[in-house]
Amino acid sequence: MKNKIDQYTDTDDEKLFALIEQGDEGAFTQAYERYHKLLYVLAYRYLMSSDMAEDVVQHVFSRLWEFRSELRVGISLKNYLFTMTKNHVLNLIRNENSHRQERTFPV
Numbered sequence: 001m002k003n004k005i006d007q008y009t010d011t012d013d014e015k016l017f018a019l020i021e022q023g024d025e026g027a028f029t030q031a032y033e034r035y036h037k038l039l040y041v042l043a044y045r046y047l048m049s050s051d052m053a054e055d056v057v058q059h060v061f062s063r064l065w066e067f068r069s070e071l072r073v074g075i076s077l078k079n080y081l082f083t084m085t086k087n088h089v090l091n092l093i094r095n096e097n098s099h100r101q102e103r104t105f106p107v
Helices: 013-021 025-047 050-066 077-104
Strands: none
Touching: 013 025, 013 077, 025 050, 025 077, 050 077
């Protein structure tokens, strides 16, 4: 008998995306298992911080689950997750640079 996550091992991203949208926790877990390492590497390349990269990945998957019922995306799950990760990382960098400038140049 397959455990909950094994039943999704051969499921393609399009089907996983649809199942996540419907609230399927097993599909969500499979998506996490499939992509969390790749997303971590992407975030780490930008941030050069293991803790921050892990926080980014947790944030991305948290948002994916939180807004699952609103998913109406015409791209692949992988592209969606990579775009979410990149955008979140860039926002963190932009916010950090903004704070750094405020500390350097008080108004």
